[in-house]
Structures are given as C-alpha cells and as structure tokens.
Amino acid sequence: MPAPVSGPRTLYDKIWDDHVVDVNDQGLTLLYIDRHLVHEVTSPQAFEGLRNAERAVRRPDCTLATVDHNVPTHSRKNFKAIDSFVDEPDSRAQCIALEDNVKEFGLTYFGLTDRRQGIVHIIGPEQGFTLPGTTVVCGDSHTSTHGAFGSLAFGIGTSEVEHVLATQTLLQKKGKNMRISVDGQLAEGVTSKDVILHIIGLIGTAGGTGCVIEYAGSVFRGFSMEARMSVCNMSIEAGARAGMVAPDDITFAYLKNRPLAPKGEAWDRAEAYWRSLKSDEGAKWDAEINIKAEDIPPTVTWGTSPQDVAPITGVVPDPTIITDATKRSSIERALSYMGLQPGTKMEDISLDKVFIGSCTNSRIEDLRSAVRVILAMGPDAKVVPTVQAMVVPGSGLIKQQAEVEGLDAVFKRAGFDWREAGCSMCLGMNPDQLSHGERCASTSNRNFEGRQGAGGRTHLVSPAMAAAAAMTGKLTDVRKLLNADADAKIAAGPKLKLASAFDFLTDPVLPAPKPQTLSHAQNASDSASLPPATAPSAVAPFVIVKGIAAPLHVENVDTDKIIPKQFLKTLKRNGLADALFYELRTDTKTGKKTDFVLNREPYTQAKILVCTGNNFGCGSSREHAAWSLNDFGIRTVIAPSFGEIFQNNAMQNGMLPVQVPVGDAKDLASDAEAGLELEVDLEKMEVRRLNGKPPVPFMVNPFRRHCLLNGLDDIALTLQKDESIVSFEQRRSGAWPWLDGLGYKGGKIPVAPAKVSKKMDW
Numbered sequence: 211m212p213a214p215v216s217g218p219r220t221l222y223d224k225i226w227d228d229h230v231v232d233v234n235d236q237g238l239t240l241l242y243i244d245r246h247l248v249h250e251v252t253s254p255q256a257f258e259g260l261r262n263a264e265r266a267v268r269r270p271d272c273t274l275a276t277v278d279h280n281v282p283t284h285s286r287k288n289f290k291a292i293d294s295f296v297d298e299p300d301s302r303a304q305c306i307a308l309e310d311n312v313k314e315f316g317l318t319y320f321g322l323t324d325r326r327q328g329i330v331h332i333i334g335p336e337q338g339f340t341l342p343g344t345t346v347v348c349g350d351s352h353t354s355t356h357g358a359f360g361s362l363a364f365g366i367g368t369s370e371v372e373h374v375l376a377t378q379t380l381l382q383k384k385g386k387n388m389r390i391s392v393d394g395q396l397a398e399g400v401t402s403k404d405v406i407l408h409i410i411g412l413i414g415t416a417g418g419t420g421c422v423i424e425y426a427g428s429v430f431r432g433f434s435m436e437a438r439m440s441v442c443n444m445s446i447e448a449g450a451r452a453g454m455v456a457p458d459d460i461t462f463a464y465l466k467n468r469p470l471a472p473k474g475e476a477w478d479r480a481e482a483y484w485r486s487l488k489s490d491e492g493a494k495w496d497a498e499i500n501i502k503a504e505d506i507p508p509t510v511t512w513g514t515s516p517q518d519v520a521p522i523t524g525v526v527p528d529p530t531i532i533t534d535a536t537k538r539s540s541i542e543r544a545l546s547y548m549g550l551q552p553g554t555k556m557e558d559i560s561l562d563k564v565f566i567g568s569c570t571n572s573r574i575e576d577l578r579s580a581v582r583v584i585l586a587m588g589p590d591a592k593v594v595p596t597v598q599a600m601v602v603p604g605s606g607l608i609k610q611q612a613e614v615e616g617l618d619a620v621f622k623r624a625g626f627d628w629r630e631a632g633c634s635m636c637l638g639m640n641p642d643q644l645s646h647g648e649r650c651a652s653t654s655n656r657n658f659e660g661r662q663g664a665g666g667r668t669h670l671v672s673p674a675m676a677a678a679a680a681m682t683g684k685l686t687d688v689r690k691l692l693n694a695d696a697d698a699k700i701a702a703g704p705k706l707k708l709a710s711a712f713d714f715l716t717d718p719v720l721p722a723p724k725p726q727t728l729s730h731a732q733n734a735s736d737s738a739s740l741p742p743a744t745a746p747s748a749v750a751p752f753v754i755v756k757g758i759a760a761p762l763h764v765e766n767v768d769t770d771k772i773i774p775k776q777f778l779k780t781l782k783r784n785g786l787a788d789a790l791f792y793e794l795r796t797d798t799k800t801g802k803k804t805d806f807v808l809n810r811e812p813y814t815q816a817k818i819l820v821c822t823g824n825n826f827g828c829g830s831s832r833e834h835a836a837w838s839l840n841d842f843g844i845r846t847v848i849a850p851s852f853g854e855i856f857q858n859n860a861m862q863n864g865m866l867p868v869q870v871p872v873g874d875a876k877d878l879a880s881d882a883e884a885g886l887e888l889e890v891d892l893e894k895m896e897v898r899r900l901n902g903k904p905p906v907p908f909m910v911n912p913f914r915r916h917c918l919l920n921g922l923d924d925i926a927l928t929l930q931k932d933e934s935i936v937s938f939e940q941r942r943s944g945a946w947p948w949l950d951g952l953g954y955k956g957g958k959i960p961v962a963p964a965k966v967s968k969k970m971d972w
C-alpha cells in the first residue's frame with residue numbers, strides 16, 4: 211500500500227492525499243470526486259446501469275451535465291426541441307437520452323435553450339464549477355483541461371462514470387510526478403497551442419504515460435487561464451491523463467464572482483487554502499523536462515498523431531532515414547493518408563477548410579487572437595475563395611461575449627461562418643465534417659485518421675495560425691502577417707469593445723431539480739440497501755484465454771482508430787463487432803473489406819491481439835473501444851504499453867491488457883504470424899506459447915487480478931465502503947463547505963439570427 215508522501219510534496223501529492231477515502235491492501239486508493247461533468251456520449255450506458263441496479267446519483271449537487279458532441283452548430287433561431295432540431299437519428303437519440311436521464315436522476319443540465327450550454331470542458335471553468343484543489347472527472351479524455359486551476363482532473367470511461375454517479379468515488383492507482391518547465395520569453399506569434407504542440411513533439415504521445423504533468427516555469431506563470439487550459443487540455447495527447455498548473459493570483463482573479471465559486475467569507479477561506487496548493491521546494495519528481503521558450507516556433511502537425519509536429523518553417527519528414535521498421539512504416543502510412551511528399555515545405559501545403567473551435571481553442575482569447583490576424587491583413591482581407599472557414603465558440607456565453615465585442619462581425623465580414631456552441635468539427639459526430647480527401651487547418655487537438663470525417667486530413671494549429679491559413683489558403687507563418695505594419699492596420703480597423711466575461715455570467719444559481727423517479731430519490735448513502743460484494747456482475751471472469759492471436763505492427767493505436775466516432779452514438783454496450791478498426795477493415799470509398807489482419811483467416815477468429823507498437827489505446831476515453839474488441843471476440847491485448855484510460859476500460863469489461871517488453875511483444879507477434887495459438891493465463895500471470903519456447907511473464911495489479919479472476923463488480927465493492935465515504939463527506943463539508951450544495955437553473959437562450967454571406971455546407 212503506497213504510504214502518503216512524507217516530506218516535501220508535489221501539488222499532485224497534496225490533492226491526492228486530501229481525497230483519499232480508503233486504501234486497499236493491494237495499493238488501490240478509493241479517491242473522492244468533487245466534481246463530475248457529464249455529456250451525452252459516454253453517459254447513457256452509465257445511467258442505464260444505475261437504473262438496472264436501482265441506484266441513485268449520490269451527489270447531484272456535484273454533477274453538471276450538458277450536450278455538446280452531437281449537437282448541430284447551425285442557428286438555433288427556430289429551435290423548439292431536440293426532437294425536431296437534431297436530424298441524425300442516433301445523435302438525436304443520445305441527446306434525448308441525456309435529457310431524460312437528467313430529469314429522472316435530478317441533475318442540473320445546460321441544454322440547447324440555455325445560453326450556458328457549450329463544450330463540457332468550457333462550461334465547468336466558466337461557471338466556477340471547476341475549483342483549485344478539487345478532483346474533477348468526466349467521461350471524456352480532455353478533462354485534463356480543468357487541471358489549469360490546480361485541480362486533479364482526468365478522463366474516465368463509461369463504467370467509471372457509473373461508478374462516480376453511484377458512489378462519488380473512483381478506485382485509482384497513484385501516478386508518477388512529472389514536471390515540465392518552460393522558461394524565458396516566447397516570440398511574437400507563438401502561443402500556448404504552439405507550446406503544447408512543441409512539448410508533445412518533444413516527449414511523444416506516450417511521453418507522459420502513467421504521469422500527472424505539472425507545468426511550471428515563467429511561461430506558464432505568465433499565461434492567462436485560457437492559455438493554461440489549452441495547455442492542460444492537450445496533456446492527454448502527451449500520454450498523461452492529467453496536467454496541472456499551481457493556482458495563483460491569475461487563477462483567483464478568473465474565479466472570483468463566477469456563479470459557482472465560493473462567496474464572501476467562504477471565498478476568503480477557500481483562497482487561503484488554495485494558496486497552499488503548490489509543489490514544495492525539494493519535492494520529488496519522477497521525470498523533469500526543461501524547455502527554453504525561445505526555442506519554440508509556431509508549430510503545426512504534418513501527420514496523423516499529435517506528436518507529428520514541425521515548425522511552420524520546416525518540411526514534411528522523410529521516412530527513409532528512420533531505421534526502426536515500425537516507426538518508419540507509421541510515418542509512411544501517415545504521409546500516404548495525409549497525401550504529402552517528404553521534403554514539402556509546410557508553408558506550401560494548401561487547405562480546403564479551416565476550423566476554429568474545440569475545447570482546446572474556442573475561448574474568448576482564442577477568438578480575439580484570430581481576429582487580430584484578420585485585422586492585421588487590412589480592411590478588405592477575405593478568406594480565400596477556395597477555403598471554407600468556420601468559427602465555433604465554446605459556449606453560448608462566449609458567443610455572446612464575442613458578439614458584444616464585435617469579433618463576430620470581423621469574422622463574418624472576412625467570410626468566416628459564425629456558428630453556435632458545440633464540439634463541431636473537432637470530431638464530426640455532428641453534421642460539421644470534412645469530406646474524403648479534404649485538408650483542414652484546425653485548432654482542435656487530434657489529427658488522427660478520419661477524426662474530422664472519413665478520409666479528412668487535419669493539421670493542428672493555433673487560432674492565430676488558423677486565421678492566417680484561412681486568409682492565405684495555405685499553412686502560413688503568422689509572424690509574417692503580424693509584421694511591422696500590423697499594429698497600424700489593427701488600429702485602423704473596426705473599434706472592438708473589450709467586454710468582461712462577468713457581464714454575461716448573470717443567470718441565477720438554484721439547487722439541482724428533484725429526481726423524478728421515487729427509487730432514485732432514495733438516499734444513496736443508505737447502507738441498508740447495499741448489494742453484497744459478490745453481487746452478480748455483467749462481467750464474465752477472466753482466468754485463461756487460449757486461442758488465435760492476431761499480430762499488429764502499429765505504434766500509438768488510438769481509440770479513434772479502434773472505433774471511429776460514428777459508432778459512439780449507441781445507447782448500448784454491445785453490437786460493435788463490425789465497428790472494430792472500421793476504417794482499417796473497410797475501404798471507406800468502396801465499402802469493401804480490406805486485407806487488414808482481422809479480415810484474414812485465421813485471424814477473423816482471434817481472441818488475442820498482439821501489438822508490437824507502444825501506447826495501444828491512447829487518446830479518447832471511449833469505452834466503446836473495449837466493447838468493440840470484446841464483441842469481436844478479443845479478450846486480451848498484449849502490447850509494450852497502453853493508454854491508461856483504455857487499460858481501465860478494458861478491465862472494467864473483464865478484458866485483460868497484458869504489458870510486456872517490446873522484444874517479447876515482437877516474439878509473440880511472430881508466433882501469431884505463424885498462426886500459432888497463444889495462451890494467456892491470469893492466475894499464473896504468463897503467456898504460454900505452443901512452440902516450446904518459455905512462457906512470457908507479466909504483472910497485473912493484485913486487486914484488479916482478483917476482480918478479473920472472480921468477475922467482481924467494482925461498484926458493489928465500493929458501496930461496502932459507504933461508512934468511509936460518509937465520514938469523508940463530513941470532513942469535506944467541514945473543511946471545504948463551498949463544495950456542497952450548488953445548483954443551476956436553465957433559461958432561454960437569446961439567439962441572434964446568423965446571416966452568412968457564403969452558403970456553407972459542412
């Protein structure tokens with residue numbers, strides 16, 4: 211059992227220690243969760259689980275829900291109900307399911323008639339729901355965003371969403387401490403987005419695996435909250451589940467007077483506590499990276515992983531100089547998908563679309579920085595005719611603020627499409643998508659294959675670089691546009707009014723509504739109603755799995771690749787076998803099956819997947835990745851390393867991720883290639899081979915092993931700790947009373963009819 215850190219502690223150590231409800235003998239901690247954000251994609255199956263077990267939501271006052279991924283971003287002028295507004299049936303069903311669930315379980319919800327609706331990671335901070343020193347979770351990998359406030363914030367899968375709804379806790383293993391410091395002076399035109407892209411390029415998408423990153427140094431200390439959020443947001447792209455910045459005066463100024471931030475005497479108490487939230491001098495770091503600000507150029511991506519970065523002044527890389535075969539073939543595949551030739555100058559890459567939006571870059575400062583670039587090009591500058599450009603503010607409130615400031619007018623006059631809040635083209639679960647072969651400069655966070663639409667090609671950029679790209683039609687070094695004449699041109703442009711976010715944060719804060727169903731209104735902490743620890747679980751025990759193993763030689767297999775976005779719209783946990791690796795198994799142009807390994811005999815019968823590349827299951831928190839592997843018949847994946855959320859999701863579904871050294875993975879993959887069966891034995895913790903070679907040993911956390919061997923249900927086990935949870939809650943109410951009992955009320959959103967000059971068809 212890990213002892214609490216004694217002596218100097220990091221910020222992560224402190225927040226962790228402050229939230230321990232219980233530690234089991236096998237080293238897993240039951241961690242209390244202060245804030246739970248919910249959206250429509252990863253919650254339906256969790257609510258269904260609660261319903262089936264007749265469980266309530268334990269802390270509706272600590273839970274906030276919104277719709278964002280599926281919502282169309284066209285005008286809501288004629289909005290009456292989701293039913294008639296969302297055309298696509300599966301998207302509609304998911305939005306309606308959330309609306310039904312929030313009523314049934316009595317949760318606060320920002321729907322499409324509420325001007326506070328927006329991307330889940332925008333609205334939490336905006337309302338002051340996200341606070342320093344808290345633990346924050348959401349069924350979404352970019353929950354790392356909230357770490358900008360000095361909170362411990364991380365993404366979880368749907369089973370864990372259910373766990374938090376039912377118990378307000380999570381069973382967690384403590385991660386490592388990593389510090390990334392950036393010191394010095396950033397050059398003009400270099401923004402927080404360039405900083406985080408540069409960091410990911412340096413450490414790779416697996417660089418932060420198993421770690422919580424603290425961002426330190428003068429650059430982050432000088433950043434606004436918006437900029438810190440953009441950085442922490444992409445910690446997941448660096449492999450870390452969470453990133454954080456110590457709270458300071460900038461944090462407190464952002465939060466003070468937000469609707470859900472503490473007020474009066476509670477604020478003073480809170481601030482005094484928050485000021486203690488910094489890493490102590492002499493605290494131990496498991497990994498440290500130091501970067502000079504002056505070394506960071508405006509940075510863009512060329513490939514299909516966020517680590518595929520180049521300075522805007524650079525060229526597309528040449529794979530032939532890479533010696534490692536798996537890495538070389540990953541680059542070759544990326545270049546062929548992106549339709550790029552080695553040696554092409556980044557600035558020579560022409561675009562079809564530009565997207566300014568997403569939880570990384572759709573805040574007021576992002577919009578202001580894009581507008582600055584447009585104005586720097588003079589009064590008549592327009593988006594080039596061959597490019598379609600869209601701006602999607604992160605929330606209704608940001609949209610309103612931008613309109614008062616006059617930013618929308620600049621965008622519209624230049625030819626940008628000005629939309630309503632939502633995830634939009636960040637992942638194309640809604641109508642905003644790239645068509646096959648279209649190339650986009652995007653301020654979002656993922657450039658995976660098919661991310662913005664099947665066959666679409668994404669280059670990740672900052673908002674300023676996106677604006678520059680829209681105006682020139684190519685990836686462009688924004689520094690050329692922010693030249694000596696820029697300030698004069700900006701000054702001569704329309705008078706922009708700088709507004710304060712506080713002018714728009716005026717909606718009343720009321721308690722969360724009462725649940726509609728009687729059984730859900732029961733006190734969730736009533737221990738008389740607890741099921742026994744051995745309550746039958748939907749999960750089958752995992753003891754030994756023997757069978758065909760399919761080899762896969764790919765690095766960074768992200769969950770978008772395992773199951774693309776269009777299959778996330780289900781309300782069920784099954785029926786996803788055909789969706790597994792859909793875009794690798796199906797020619798998206800002809801609809802025919804490809805020769806991908808899982809389409810070939812004998813691998814159509816595979817029970818085991820052996821991946822030789824690192825970081826299997828990185829990226830999104832979609833539990834659908836585990837469900838689709840399971841539905842296909844694959845019960846265990848062997849790989850050198852895993853994305854953490856995927857690893858948890860797999861085990862929640864009775865599947866076993868087996869971590870072995872690269873050499874062993876390669877050896878086992880050669881058995882698989884020869885068509886030899888493998889035998890994965892969890893009891894003995896070894897992979898047995900049929901070719902007479904010795905078995906390959908592996909390690910699994912003893913608690914997880916016990917649960918898998920016995921098919922135990924985490925929630926039932928946690929509910930047995932109810933006394934500890936109740937006593938933690940009593941201590942919490944005493945120490946941090948501002949975390950209890952807040953709520954909200956929805957209202958009508960005043961929507962200005964959007965007139966666009968160009969007919970946009972996304």
Ligand SMILES: CC(C)[C@H](C(=O)O)[C@@H](O)C(=O)O
Nearest residue numbers: 251349350351352830831832
């Ligand atoms: C839908 C959700 C599971 C997913 C995530 O976890 O990140 C999405 O937000 C994404 O960006 O891919």
Ligand code: SF4
Nearest residue numbers: 352568569633636637
């Ligand atoms: S990454 Fe994109 S899809 Fe995921 S929450 Fe953020 S905006 Fe939405």
